[in-house]
Amino acid sequence: MTNKIEISSMIRRKTLGLTFVLGAASLAFAQQKVNVSGIIADRQNAAVPYASVTFSHKTNKMFSDAALTDEKGAYSLALVPGTYDITIEAIDYKKSVLTKEITAAGNLGVLTIEAESSATNGRTQDIQGVVITAAAVKPYRVELDKKVYDPSTDIISKGGNLQDVLTNVPSVSVETDGTVSMRGNSNVRFLINGKPSALLGIDSGANALQSIPADQIERIEVITNPSSKFEASGTAGILNIILKKTKGMGFNGSVTGSLGWLPSTNLNTNLSWKKGSWTWFLNGGGGYRESEGRNDNDTRYFDPTSGATTYFFEQNSLNKSQNKNYNANAGFTVDLSEKTAFNLSGMIRGFQSENQNTIDNTNFNAARVFQYFTQTDALGNSRNLSLQGDLGLDHKFNDAGHNLYLSLSLQKSDNKNNEDSREYADNVFVNGSTGDSKTVNKSVIGKVDYELPVGEASKIEAGYRIDHNNNDYSFLNTLTDDDLIYQTAADYSGNTVYSETINAVYAQFKSKIDKLGYQIGLRAENSDIGIDYLSLNGDKTSRTDKNYTGFFPSVFLSYDLGSTNDQLLLNYSRRINRPRSWFLIPYPTSLANRQNRFQGNPDLNPEYIDSFELGYAIQKKKFTINPTLYYRATQDETQFVVTSEAPGSNVLITRPYNVGSETQYGLDLNLTADLLPWWKVMASADLFGYKSEGEYFNAATMVAPQSFEGDGFSTRFRLTNSFKVDKTFSMQVQGFYRGGEKTASNVTKPMYVLNFGANKTIWKGNGTVAFNIQDIFGTRGREVTSFGNDFERESLMRWNPRSFNLSLTYRFKQGEKVDQPKRKKDINSNSSGDDEPQGPM
Known part of the structure; x- marks a missing residue:
């Protein structure tokens, strides 16, 4: 381009x-x-x-x-x-x-x-x-405290969604179930335009990745070691998703439609209008998608004393879903004066899903001889409606960088789920269950950010932020026998109200002395958390209160080795991982799969992590090289441990525990190169080692505290080759490899994936046709072996089979001259990636 x-x-x-x-x-x-x-x-x-x-x-x-x-x-x-x-x-x-x-x-x-x-x-x-x-912008660049990825050159994700885009972002990997990790750590904090957003879900981003079209994404900022200006949450780092806004004066826009298989359709548009001191934008669209996931488990149970096998249990699950989604994001910016601007925007996201899950359960004796077979059929549906409103006021005291930013965000998300499951033995009904749940998430985020230049090369930055979140979870689960008499499952039903208020202040100073640039900062956050548990009939009530204050320093150093495009980077930051609210719910929230359940832990405490990085960045016209050595030390590390519900039980429960400490070290290497005028590559590699040690106690089994030790070494490799056949036609091949990984209770096997994409520009540059194939060889999956005190389980999960996608994009009025000159940047774009509108020096 x-x-x-x-x-x-x-x-x-x-x-x-x-x-x-x-x-x-x-x-x-x-x-x-x-x-x-x-x-x-x-x-x-x-x-x-x-x-x-x-x-x-x-x-x-x-x-x-x-x-x-x-x-x-x-x-x-x-x-x-x-x-x-x-x-x-x-x-x-x-x-x-x-x-x-x-x-x-x-x-x-x-x-x-x-x-x-x-x-x-x-x-x-x-x-x-x-x-x-002039050549188009590079897909990857390195800045002082973040890496920036531009998806406009990503052919494979065209017509797709945010999850597809993330599969090609350096230092990031996406698991088969949509879980996003950075350098092997899945505690990633998602932001939209610099703040938590209802567009991704107030409490979770990973489940909503498919609802944001790739065409609406301007860029993605990867912040592996955030400064004190950012909120301290997210031990793996922050992914800041910047949505498209204004591209030029006058009226501009594009429309993208796509068709795919498994059946999927999408239609999205990006519109903007800019005249005088006003800027308006509207991004929106919707789509339909079918998905098909498999989860196969083979479990061997044994006597913990002798080690002799007692029996085998095999479970095969097939989940099919039909998903519909729509979203719209609209707003405006107006310059009230030469130095003051006001912005107002709102967004809405709707999502609904119909699910059909078939679970086959086969029991064998110790000699692997068939004993009996049961089948569970579960039907479910989900509904979500998320709303968000944002307003901001930016004031420039002068043109030297003396600025004040005020912003307020109001968010709400309503989620409703229900399921009906029935178990059969030899086609005879045995028992069943129903589950109804409702979750209401509300969030208020207010921020004040201040910048004060000191001399010509220094700046002081300070600010205050308040986050108030209220999550109300209601669960009603019932069980029935062969007489079809439904009774409330008291142990699996109730109401949980999670309330959290976080007050934070920060200050940091940045400057440069000759070739040495530095930025030092300190952030203080106080967390006040209250959790009320109430059973359905009111006879079981409890409350958990947590209040803690943390201090989170950060130091960033850069040294120019000849120029600003050839730098040595050294940084340190301290981070926190507060348990997600549903990790604290002390009972299972679903009974559809009774043999394998997830259950929260109300005693879960936050993790704290100290992170160090030493990197080198050389950015030239034809290539970029960015190797980074990193080291992380985590206190009160959280691990998901699989245990039996009770001694001798074939019901396995996955719970989060604070197991002790973890250290992680590695090399993160990213490279882009124009090998030939028609051949470009972008490669990344993550080589990391880890060690965990500690213990956990399972109150349900009343077994003595279990020691927890795990260490190993793992790898991630990604290589994207882009080929320009002629001025209008390009192709892209992407390969990804995830090495095996081992913890105290799990061993994950290696996996590789190969994807292909091609696009052609038509209609004198106003249109683009794109085609892609995801998972060409059908190898995308997750194979895990889990160990417990009296069992060993082999699991294979595949989230989606091979898929195809064809998309058509039409752009109108791109680059047309209008009555007014083009502005270089929207004053209220709020998209720098910092915890406020401005980027790093």
Whole structure:
């Protein structure tokens, strides 16, 4: 893809002038010069690429010189010491002139220019003549405290959803059930435009990944070691999903429709309109998708004393579902004045699913001789409606970066689920169960962020944030015998109300001394949690209160090895993983699969993690290399342990426990390269070792505390090859390998996946046809061996079979000239990835 920039005759005249200045400057070679550098940015601190920066010496024009900024807004040149008039010019920006005294080598910091705000200025309208073609943005880049992935070059995910996009993001892997992990850790914090969002679910993001179309995603920010500015949740790191907003002045938009197999259909649109001080946007769509998952378990039970096998139990489950979803995200931004802007937006997401689960249970004796067979048929449906409203006010005290940001987010999510399961033996009804559940999640998030420049190269940042979450869970489960008399299952029914308030403050200081950049910060968070458990008939009540305060420092260091595109990075942060609310519910919430159930643990405490990273980043025109060594130490580590419901029982229950401590170390390597004009690659590798040790106590079995020790080494590899056949046709092949992994109670076998995609541009660049195949060889699955005190279980889970997708995208009014000049960045995009609208220095 190329971006075309038209340059007018006026610009050509300025280019000739610039050439003259450069020629005159060359006559001053005999004078001793000093190296000067800096960055050109707009009022929102976004870099301004390809701006001309002219230094005119006050007394001797022979010493004058000029430079153009690179794609990151940076420039450098050598000047004779003296007093200079600095003129900054860029297309669609007002000309800026300032005076500075240059006495020694150094960095002049950030110089700010202002975007054109009047339609009467004809600069953009006058652009005619020469056309310059520039390469599209790289899919992956490294910044001080995050990595940024641009999915626009990802052919395989076109017509898909967020889950498909994440499968190609460096340092990220997606399991077959949709669980997302970073560097082998699944405690990932999801954000939408910098904050938790009802679009992904207030309490969980992984279950809603398929409801966000890939076409609505502008970029994904991978933050493996967040700074103190971010909320401290998420020990693995943060994935900040930035949705598309405005692309230019006037009316712009695109529509994407897709068809796939297993049967799936999607229709999504992105619309924006920008005129004067107003910006409006609307993203929305919906779709239908069928899925088919398999889960096979083979369990051997034995005498814990002698080790002799007692019997075998085999379970095969097939789950088919039909899913419908829709979502809309709309809002506006208005500049109230030159320095103040207001934004308001709202989003809605709806989801419904019909499920059919067939579970075959086969029992064998110790000699593996068939004993009896039962089958469970379960029908269920789910409904979800999520709403979110956001408003914000941004104020710039001046153009030097002195800013104040205020924001408020209100979110609500309603979830309803019901299921009806029946068990048969030799086609004769044995028993059944029903389950009805309702979950209401409410959340309020308020933030205040403040930025104060100190000198030309330093900045102080501080802020306050409050999160209040209230989750109300209601479960009603019944059991019936062969007389079809339903009775309430008291041990599996009740109401749980989870209330949480988190107050947080942070402060951090960032600066740069010659080639050394640094950022130090401290965040303090107080968590006040109350959990009420109430049985259905009211005779069992209990309450759990938790209150703890944590301090979370962060340190980021960078050293330029020759330039800002060749850096050594060292950082440290402390994080917390608060248990998810449903991990604390002390009873099973579903009885459809009675032999394998999940049950929460109300005694679960948060994890704390200290994370260190040492990385190197070299970013050139044709390649990017980013190796990172990391080390993590976790206290009160949470592990999911499979145990028997009672001694001798064939019912297995999975519970979370705080088992002790864990250390993890590894190498995370990411690479992009333009090998040939028609061949590009993006590769990533994660090699990590781990060790866990501690103990847990299962109150249900009353067995003495069990020791928990596990260690091992695992790998993740991903390689994406992109081939440009001609100007309109491209192909992509992606391979992923996940190595085996071992803990104290589980051994996971290796897995590999191969995907393919192709797209063709049509209709003079306004349309794109894309086709992809996910899991070409049908190898995507998860094989796990679980160990317990009296059992050993082999499990194989496949979430979806091989799938195909064909999509068509139409773009209209892209790049058309309108009455007003294009703004470089939406002042209220709130999409920088920090815990507020602005990005790192």
